Amino acid sequence: MNNEYGGIVARGIARSFGSVAAIRHIDFAAPPGEVTALIGPNGSGKTTLLLILASLLAPDTGTLTVGGVDPMQDAAAVRRRVGWMPDTLGVWESLTATEILTVMGSLYGMPVEERRSRAAELLAAVRLEEFADQPARVLSRGQQQRLSLARALIHDPAVLLLDEPASGLDPGSRVELRATLRSLADQGKTVVVSSHVLSELDEIADRAVFINRGESVKNQTLDEAGTQIRRYYIQAEPMQPLADALASHGVEFEMRGDSRRSEYQVMVSSTDQAAWLLRTLVMADVAITAFAPAGGALEETYMSLDTDRQ
Ligand SMILES: Nc1ncnc2c1ncn2[C@@H]1O[C@H](COP(=O)(O)OP(=O)(O)OP(=O)(O)O)[C@@H](O)[C@H]1O
Numbered sequence: 001m002n003n004e005y006g007g008i009v010a011r012g013i014a015r016s017f018g019s020v021a022a023i024r025h026i027d028f029a030a031p032p033g034e035v036t037a038l039i040g041p042n043g044s045g046k047t048t049l050l051l052i053l054a055s056l057l058a059p060d061t062g063t064l065t066v067g068g069v070d071p072m073q074d075a076a077a078v079r080r081r082v083g084w085m086p087d088t089l090g091v092w093e094s095l096t097a098t099e100i101l102t103v104m105g106s107l108y109g110m111p112v113e114e115r116r117s118r119a120a121e122l123l124a125a126v127r128l129e130e131f132a133d134q135p136a137r138v139l140s141r142g143q144q145q146r147l148s149l150a151r152a153l154i155h156d157p158a159v160l161l162l163d164e165p166a167s168g169l170d171p172g173s174r175v176e177l178r179a180t181l182r183s184l185a186d187q188g189k190t191v192v193v194s195s196h197v198l199s200e201l202d203e204i205a206d207r208a209v210f211i212n213r214g215e216s217v218k219n220q221t222l223d224e225a226g227t228q229i230r231r232y233y234i235q236a237e238p239m240q241p242l243a244d245a246l247a248s249h250g251v252e253f254e255m256r257g258d259s260r261r262s263e264y265q266v267m268v269s270s271t272d273q274a275a276w277l278l279r280t281l282v283m284a285d286v287a288i289t290a291f292a293p294a295g296g297a298l299e300e301t302y303m304s305l306d307t308d309r310q
Pocket of ligand 1: 017020021022040042043044045046047048049103288
């Protein structure tokens with residue numbers, strides 16, 4: 001089954017290794033022009049799923065199109081369309097940064113001049129020009145991650161699969177990675193990223209697939225995540241007037257924290273309600289010192305799911 005729509009469409013994907021069911025049932029779609037996040041606890045099957053999407057592993061059952069093509073029918077066509085950034089750079093540590101990119105370009109059949117100029121362009125884009133002629137083993141973990149991203153982009157793929165791309169990056173490099181992924185999606189590419197850092201995904205993802213024990217348990221757009229009920233934490237100095245004001249407006253609250261730093265948790269159904277509550281508390285002369293959502297929108301969904309950390 002090939003699919004004109006491009007992007008990724010996966011239905012009923014399962015894969016076992018002997019008696020271990022790494023993936024039991026995954027359904028999701030990742031449209032072109034968007035960043036789709038794969039979110040799940042350790043061992044939930046994210047890497048196995050990415051390997052299947054990259055056509056490096058075959059599913060036992062299910063249907064799949066990647067970049068509009070079924071990897072079971074034409075793995076070579078899928079590989080031409082896909083850029084793959086694994087969670088570590090891999091084994092070519094004695095090659096220089098430029099060689100890693102040009103060798104990869106040659107594997108994709110790029111002419112010599114094109115792969116040289118593309119390598120130079122990408123090394124500049126990931127700020128590794130000064131390491132162009134250094135062997136990859138001298139690069140730090142974060143620099144290797146950036147080289148790995150450049151390697152995934154060498155053949156200008158329509159689909160990008162990134163396994164924990166932010167791991168090992170310093171805060172500045174994470175901000176750059178976010179901007180890069182956003183701009184790749186804006187160019188119409190399909191970007192799929194697995195990560196544990198939910199607060200970061202909130203800022204780059206357009207949609208999320210939550211995976212637990214090898215099953216896709218929820219598919220959600222960021223817009224949907226943003227409209228769900230959220231936990232807010234509120235602090236005041238002193239706390240008693242805050243408790244009185246919440247009670248007098250019928251707002252249920254729970255005490256959190258410890259004697260050093262206590263706070264109240266309330267459930268808020270919309271940003272309008274949050275604005276109303278803050279205004280009401282200030283008008284009631286409560287000395288608010290903190291008023292904020294407890295976590296990002298994706299974290300809220302993650303916490304509300306019955307996920308097991310393995
Ligand atoms: N080649 C393999 N042989 C046997 N079991 C495997 C193999 N690959 C993965 N598994 C098992 O499949 C399950 C899913 O692993 P996977 O690496 O896909 O999870 P993950 O969500 O990427 O985890 P993490 O967040 O820790 O990287 C785990 O229980 C793992 O032990």
